[in-house]
Amino acid sequence: MLRVGLTGGIGAGKSTVSKVLDELGAVIIDADQIAREVVAPGTAGLRRLVAAFGSEILLGDGSLNRPALAAKAFKDDESRLKLNSIVHPLVGRRTAELSESAPENAILVHDIPLLIENGIGPTCNLVMVVHAETEQRVQRLTRLRGMPEEDARARIAAQATDEERRLAADIWLDNTRSEQQLAAQVRDAWTSRLVPFEENVRMRRAATAQPELCSPDASWAAVGARLVKRLQFLAGGLAQRVEHIGSTAVPELPARDVIDLQVSVESTVAADEIAPLLEAGGFPRRTDITSDNPRAGSGPEGWEKRLHASADPGQPAHVHVRVTGSLGERYAIVFRDWLRSDAAARAEYAGIKQRAAVSPDYSDAKEQWFDAVYSRMMGN
Structure with a gap:
C-alpha cells in the first residue's frame, strides 16, 4: 500500500x-483522533494516566480533563517524558492495527x-x-x-x-x-x-518518465535530501551510507530531472538483501542493469551494482546500490565532488550534456568524455 x-x-x-x-x-488514520481514543473513559490508557498524574486530571463525568493534564504533564521534562511513555506506545499500537487492517491496494x-x-x-x-x-x-x-x-x-x-x-x-x-x-x-x-x-x-513497477535536459533547479538539493532520509529508513542497518549523487547533486549544472542516489553496502550479498526493502518502499529493481560501464584502463571488477528506480510518477529517481570501496562507488562520489569544486570541469560537462541531449541515446553520447576524464579525475 x-x-x-x-x-x-x-x-x-x-x-x-x-x-x-x-x-x-x-484510508485516513488521524493521529489526534487516535490519541483521544486511547485515553477515553474506561481505557487502560486513561487508568495509567490517572495513576501517573492523579485523579485531578479527570472531569466530573470521568473523562480526561486535557487542560488539567497539560498543566501537570508539561511542567517539566520528566513529566512530559512520563506522559509520552504512556500515550505514544498506545497510539503506535492502534496505528499499526489500523494500518494492518487496510486493503493491500x-x-x-x-x-x-x-x-x-x-x-x-x-x-x-x-x-x-x-x-x-x-x-x-x-x-x-x-x-x-x-x-x-x-x-x-x-x-x-x-x-x-x-x-x-x-x-x-x-x-x-x-x-x-x-x-x-x-x-x-x-x-x-x-x-x-x-x-x-x-x-x-x-x-513493483518503476514510473515511466523521459525527462529532458533542463536548467539547474535549486529544489533538487531538497528532493535529494528527502530521498536520502527515506532510503536510510527503508534500508535500516544494511546501508552504510546513502548519498545524493549525479548531476542534480551539483549546483549550477544543467541536468535531467532525475535524482540519482547511491546506497553503499558491505557486500553484494547485502545489496541483494536490501532489494526487497527498497521495492516495498517504492523503489523497484531494474534487473536488466547489473553493472556500470567500466571506465578506460580498468577491468569489469568493482563496477557491479543493483539499480532501483522510483515508482513515484511525480519525481523520477534512480538508486544505485554499490559495495563500499568499489570502483563504481568511489567514482560516483569523486565525480560529483570534482564537478562541485571545479568550475571549468562543470562548464565542460555542461557542454557535453547539451550536445548529448540531441543525440538518440543521451547516456551513450557521454561515455567517451567519461573515459577521457576518468584518470584525471581519479588522480591517476
Whole structure:
C-alpha cells in the first residue's frame, strides 16, 4: 500500500484536505483522533494516566480533563517524558492495527499535525503539506475556533516553520485562496500522483518518465535530501551510507530531472538483501542493469551494482546500490565532488550534456568524455 503523510500548521486547512482524500477513497488514520481514543473513559490508557498524574486530571463525568493534564504533564521534562511513555506506545499500537487492517491496494493517509516536528516524514512514501499564511491562520483560529489571538500566535510559533515544511514536502498544497481551489489541488494530486504511485508500488513497477535536459533547479538539493532520509529508513542497518549523487547533486549544472542516489553496502550479498526493502518502499529493481560501464584502463571488477528506480510518477529517481570501496562507488562520489569544486570541469560537462541531449541515446553520447576524464579525475 502507499503511505502518505499529511501535515500542516494549525489553522492551515489540513482537515479539509483529509476530508477530500477520504471522499476520494483514501484510508485516513488521524493521529489526534487516535490519541483521544486511547485515553477515553474506561481505557487502560486513561487508568495509567490517572495513576501517573492523579485523579485531578479527570472531569466530573470521568473523562480526561486535557487542560488539567497539560498543566501537570508539561511542567517539566520528566513529566512530559512520563506522559509520552504512556500515550505514544498506545497510539503506535492502534496505528499499526489500523494500518494492518487496510486493503493491500489502499492509499493510507497518516494525518499527523507534528509529522515534521517529530521527524516522521521519512517513514512515508510521500509527504503532503497544506499551507496558509500566518495571518490567515490566525484569523481562522480566532474566528472559527474562538481561540484568543495571543494563544493562536503562540501555537503557530511553536510549530515548524514554513521553510521546514517546504523542505519536507513532496506535495505542497496552497490554501491561501478558496476551499474549492484547495480541493481541486487535492483531487489533481490524487489522480496524477497518488493513484498511479500506489499501483506502481503494488506491481513493483518503476514510473515511466523521459525527462529532458533542463536548467539547474535549486529544489533538487531538497528532493535529494528527502530521498536520502527515506532510503536510510527503508534500508535500516544494511546501508552504510546513502548519498545524493549525479548531476542534480551539483549546483549550477544543467541536468535531467532525475535524482540519482547511491546506497553503499558491505557486500553484494547485502545489496541483494536490501532489494526487497527498497521495492516495498517504492523503489523497484531494474534487473536488466547489473553493472556500470567500466571506465578506460580498468577491468569489469568493482563496477557491479543493483539499480532501483522510483515508482513515484511525480519525481523520477534512480538508486544505485554499490559495495563500499568499489570502483563504481568511489567514482560516483569523486565525480560529483570534482564537478562541485571545479568550475571549468562543470562548464565542460555542461557542454557535453547539451550536445548529448540531441543525440538518440543521451547516456551513450557521454561515455567517451567519461573515459577521457576518468584518470584525471581519479588522480591517476
